[in-house]
Amino acid sequence: MxxxxxxxxxxxxxxxxxxxxxxxxxxxxxxxxxxxxxxxxxxxxxxxxxxxxxxxxxxxxxxxxxxxxxxxxxxxxxxxxxxxxxxxxxxxxxxxxxxxxxxxxxxxxxxxxxxxGLWNFMDDVDALIKPEDLIAALESHPPASEYFDAFAKSTRRNILRWIKLAKTPETRAKRIEKTAVLAAQNQKIPQT
Incomplete structure (x- = not known):
C-alpha cells in the first residue's frame, strides 16, 4: 500500500x-x-x-x-x-x-x-471483442450471451477489462465463469 x-x-x-x-x-x-x-x-x-x-x-x-x-x-x-x-x-x-x-x-x-505492447493491450476491450473462452462460457449458460450483449457498452467494457487484467489463468477462468453465471440471470458483475 x-x-x-x-x-x-x-x-x-x-x-x-x-x-x-x-x-x-x-x-x-x-x-x-x-x-x-x-x-x-x-x-x-x-x-x-x-x-x-x-x-x-x-x-x-x-x-x-x-x-x-x-x-x-x-x-x-x-x-x-x-x-x-x-x-x-x-x-x-x-x-x-x-x-x-x-x-x-x-x-x-x-x-x-x-x-x-501496452499501447495496444486493451484495443480488443475497447472494441468490445469477447474472447473465445468468454464466448464459450456464455454459450454454456443460456441465455447469458443475449443478456451480456444487452448490457451497456460501459458495463461490457468494464467486465472485459476485469477479465483481461486477471493475473493468472485460474483467476481468469473464475472471472469468466462468474460473468457467465451472473449474465445468465441478467446480473452484472459488481465492480469492486
Missing amino acids: IKTENFEKVKVTSTQELREWLASNHSQPESIWLVTYKKHVDDKYVSVQDILDEVLCFGWIDGIRRKLDDDRTMQMISPRQAQHWAKTYKERAAKLIDAGRMHSSGLAAIAESKRN
Missing part, C-alpha cells in the same frame, strides 16, 4: 504553472499531490482536463482526487509506470502531439508503451 499522506504537495494556480513544474520535475520518480483550486475560485482554477493534458505531455498520469478544503482539491499525479493505455488517453495524446504540445518525455512514454 502506498503511503499517500507522505507525498509532496505542489500547488498550482494556472496551466502554465503546472507545465513549468512538470518541465522541471518530470524525471522525478515519486508521485505528488497536485493542489488546485475549485471552479468557484475563477482566477486560480485549473480544470481536470487541463491537468490531464499537461501530465500526459510529460509522460505522467492522473490519479485519485480528494477534497482538501472548501476551495481546493488535491489530485495524485505520477510518472507513468508500465501499464496499458486507455483509448481515451491514446486519443488525447494524439491530439496533443498534433498540436505540438507533447514534451520529449511524453513521447518517450508512448514509444516505450508501443515497444512493450
Whole structure:
C-alpha cells in the first residue's frame, strides 16, 4: 500500500504553472499531490482536463482526487509506470502531439508503451471483442450471451477489462465463469 499522506504537495494556480513544474520535475520518480483550486475560485482554477493534458505531455498520469478544503482539491499525479493505455488517453495524446504540445518525455512514454505492447493491450476491450473462452462460457449458460450483449457498452467494457487484467489463468477462468453465471440471470458483475 502506498503511503499517500507522505507525498509532496505542489500547488498550482494556472496551466502554465503546472507545465513549468512538470518541465522541471518530470524525471522525478515519486508521485505528488497536485493542489488546485475549485471552479468557484475563477482566477486560480485549473480544470481536470487541463491537468490531464499537461501530465500526459510529460509522460505522467492522473490519479485519485480528494477534497482538501472548501476551495481546493488535491489530485495524485505520477510518472507513468508500465501499464496499458486507455483509448481515451491514446486519443488525447494524439491530439496533443498534433498540436505540438507533447514534451520529449511524453513521447518517450508512448514509444516505450508501443515497444512493450501496452499501447495496444486493451484495443480488443475497447472494441468490445469477447474472447473465445468468454464466448464459450456464455454459450454454456443460456441465455447469458443475449443478456451480456444487452448490457451497456460501459458495463461490457468494464467486465472485459476485469477479465483481461486477471493475473493468472485460474483467476481468469473464475472471472469468466462468474460473468457467465451472473449474465445468465441478467446480473452484472459488481465492480469492486
